[in-house]
Amino acid sequence: MGIVEAILLTVITAATPLVLAAMGELVAERAGVLNLGVEGMMVMGAVLAFAATQMTGSPYIGILAGIAGGALFSLLFGFLTLTLVANQVATGLALTILGIGISGQLGEPYVGMSGTKLQPVAIPLLSEIPVLGPLLFRQDLIFYMSIALVAGVHWFLFRSRTGLKIRAIGDNHASAHALGIDVIRMRYLAVMFGGACAGLAGAQLSLVYTPQWVENMSAGRGWIALALVVFASWRPWRLLAGGYLFGAVSISQLHAQALGLGIPSQFLSALPYAATVVVLILISHNRRMTLINTPASLGKPFVPDR
Amino acid sequence: MRIELEKRPQASAFYSVLSPFIALFLTVIAGGIMFALLGKDPFSALYGFFVEPLLDIWSIHEIAIKAAPLILIGVGLSICYRSNNWNIGAEGQFTAGAIAGSIIPVVFYEWHSPLVLPLMLIFGMIGGALYAAIPAFLKAHMNTNEILTSLMLVYIAQLFLDWMVRGPWRSPDAYNFPVTRDFAPEAILPELVSSGRTNLGFAFAIIAAIALWFMMRYTLKGFEITVLGQSQRAGRFAGFSSRKMIWFSMLLSGALAGLAGISEVSGAINKLQPIISPGYGFTAIIVAFLGRLNPLGIVAAGLFLALTYVGGEAVQLTLSVSDKVTRVFQGLLLFFVLSCDTLILYRIRLVLAGRPGAAQSGAS
Numbered sequence: 079m080g081i082v083e084a085i086l087l088t089v090i091t092a093a094t095p096l097v098l099a100a101m102g103e104l105v106a107e108r109a110g111v112l113n114l115g116v117e118g119m120m121v122m123g124a125v126l127a128f129a130a131t132q133m134t135g136s137p138y139i140g141i142l143a144g145i146a147g148g149a150l151f152s153l154l155f156g157f158l159t160l161t162l163v164a165n166q167v168a169t170g171l172a173l174t175i176l177g178i179g180i181s182g183q184l185g186e187p188y189v190g191m192s193g194t195k196l197q198p199v200a201i202p203l204l205s206e207i208p209v210l211g212p213l214l215f216r217q218d219l220i221f222y223m224s225i226a227l228v229a230g231v232h233w234f235l236f237r238s239r240t241g242l243k244i245r246a247i248g249d250n251h252a253s254a255h256a257l258g259i260d261v262i263r264m265r266y267l268a269v270m271f272g273g274a275c276a277g278l279a280g281a282q283l284s285l286v287y288t289p290q291w292v293e294n295m296s297a298g299r300g301w302i303a304l305a306l307v308v309f310a311s312w313r314p315w316r317l318l319a320g321g322y323l324f325g326a327v328s329i330s331q332l333h334a335q336a337l338g339l340g341i342p343s344q345f346l347s348a349l350p351y352a353a354t355v356v357v358l359i360l361i362s363h364n365r366r367m368t369l370i371n372t373p374a375s376l377g378k379p380f381v382p383d384r
Numbered sequence: 385m386r387i388e389l390e391k392r393p394q395a396s397a398f399y400s401v402l403s404p405f406i407a408l409f410l411t412v413i414a415g416g417i418m419f420a421l422l423g424k425d426p427f428s429a430l431y432g433f434f435v436e437p438l439l440d441i442w443s444i445h446e447i448a449i450k451a452a453p454l455i456l457i458g459v460g461l462s463i464c465y466r467s468n469n470w471n472i473g474a475e476g477q478f479t480a481g482a483i484a485g486s487i488i489p490v491v492f493y494e495w496h497s498p499l500v501l502p503l504m505l506i507f508g509m510i511g512g513a514l515y516a517a518i519p520a521f522l523k524a525h526m527n528t529n530e531i532l533t534s535l536m537l538v539y540i541a542q543l544f545l546d547w548m549v550r551g552p553w554r555s556p557d558a559y560n561f562p563v564t565r566d567f568a569p570e571a572i573l574p575e576l577v578s579s580g581r582t583n584l585g586f587a588f589a590i591i592a593a594i595a596l597w598f599m600m601r602y603t604l605k606g607f608e609i610t611v612l613g614q615s616q617r618a619g620r621f622a623g624f625s626s627r628k629m630i631w632f633s634m635l636l637s638g639a640l641a642g643l644a645g646i647s648e649v650s651g652a653i654n655k656l657q658p659i660i661s662p663g664y665g666f667t668a669i670i671v672a673f674l675g676r677l678n679p680l681g682i683v684a685a686g687l688f689l690a691l692t693y694v695g696g697e698a699v700q701l702t703l704s705v706s707d708k709v710t711r712v713f714q715g716l717l718l719f720f721v722l723s724c725d726t727l728i729l730y731r732i733r734l735v736l737a738g739r740p741g742a743a744q745s746g747a748s
Contacts, residue, residue, distance in 0.1 A: 114531065154719070157723075158719065158722055158723050161387050161389075162387075162389070162722075162723050162726040162732075163389065163726060163730070164722040164723060164725065164726060165722065167470050167531065168465075168669075168673055168718070168722055169719075169722050171472060171666075171669055171718070172670075172715060172718040172719050172722060175666060175669075175670070175711065175714060175715040175718060176712065176715025176716065176718070176719060177715075178711060178715075179708055179710075179711030179712035179713075179714065179715045180708075180712055180715070182706070182708035182711060183706060183708040183709065183711075183712055186706050186708065293708075298535075298536075298539055301532060301535050301536065304532060305532050305536075308529065308532075342547050342551060344543040344544065344546050344547035344550075345543070345547065347543050348539065348540045348543045348544070351536040351537075351539040351540050352536070352540060354532070354536050355522075355532075355533050355536050355537070358522075358528050358529060358532055358533060359522060359526050359528050362526060362527045362528040362529065363526045363527060363528070364527075365527045368527060381389055381391065381730075
């Protein structure tokens, strides 16, 4: 395997958690819910996936634990913002703070333990293709899930009836409610889907990216995922492309450090965060475009009238 | 069973006073359950966490020291949140203020003058305000979401500090430890009373809280903040500019976070090091909400959250639980505060029937 392929492989590994977490948030935001707790759900997924893998020896059970943990944790956000109509921004922050706290507590016994890496699964025939084969078809299950997720969400949002309903409640919850759509129920499901995806993203971190548990190991990726949704203007395929762009930026700093260009490592480590800011500026300065793309009810509370 | 909300005709004054206390009560109960799950006796754990620190003078000083930055940042954030500007990067502004304020004692360490300390504090405020000016500019003129930019800048500021103390500012006589030289005595915030370590930073916090309380309550600016926060459109009709408000609230909260940063470094640490804050900038968000975005409420809330830091350290030693307990407590507290605030605007009803509301909607 050549150096280029090796680098591309690291890009894919770095991009996958971003794509997963952002994909879940995209669905939640399309339903009109702004969940800033991605970081917290992700880190919960990471610790639960790691713990379940250590206990059972199977990273596949770890994946399930990450997904279930993220979804359950997101219910807390759903209960506050959807049932109790609490402020979504503040509740999302609370979810992140709580997630970092609880995961640190739960992960205490696992610090410094070496984990079980999720092994790649080669797809017969396809994995024999030169260059592309090893890159795309000799990957781990979570990578395949991330690609399937993008295609699935695109189909779901733009081709299915339920997807249409989701977009409707995201753009105008009052009208959707008048049409007889159960806004709160749909939003609960969308939030839980977001939580499950963030949990899976976390599982990728502790089972594939760096197979171990480190406190606060999501290191801001949940926030970058939030930026990615804006960058993608709430469209799944654009999100996939953006995810790989962000993945490339965040991994390039590691390669640059390895090359030893004489740039202080802290500056390189700051690169993904700085790039996120720059990207946000580039896409948001056109106010009209932003307004057209943003789900119109995003972040607004809804209380069904009776 | 399900929960239904019924909007109150007007906000309940009763619950707006009571809701933070209900939240505290629920947090303590949840905390007791958490300790029980960890296999500790919940009563002695809670006693050690919330009561014991109040019993000796040393801990009370520790609480005041930790409350100072929380209150300073929290009151600044309350102005932001009231005007609907979601600055969540106070931790970065705190760090920027600490770095800017340390220029004199680290670079010009040979300069001895009574002017050193006031200049440090001013530099700290300018540093914090300038750092907050980045998301403010981006929001006001480029329409960029301030939540994400201010948060990204936290990571950047922390990495910059890390580089400073390991690189250009590393003390020549610290045996390669990543710290700057110790501040000279005139660069250290004086202690407030003779009984302990509480420094002038606490006085700054109280003064800032009272000043902002006065501003919110008695000045046109306070009215402007409230109006623009509730409805930008209404604010525009009144002739208020939401763009100017972005600048005002962000610079103000940035300056206060910067002041908190330099006060912490000058008063409590006496030098710069890679980590200068146990997450004050984020905990202050909880403080702001627990204080119901009211500057005087924030003083009380800041003292309480400072207690969770000190109590957390105490039980860490006596019960050998990890320091993460404090974070869990703080997160739970914010959750309960936010859910209890629902009581202010809504009546909450538990409906036991399967398809509720149908009968009532026919009648109404």
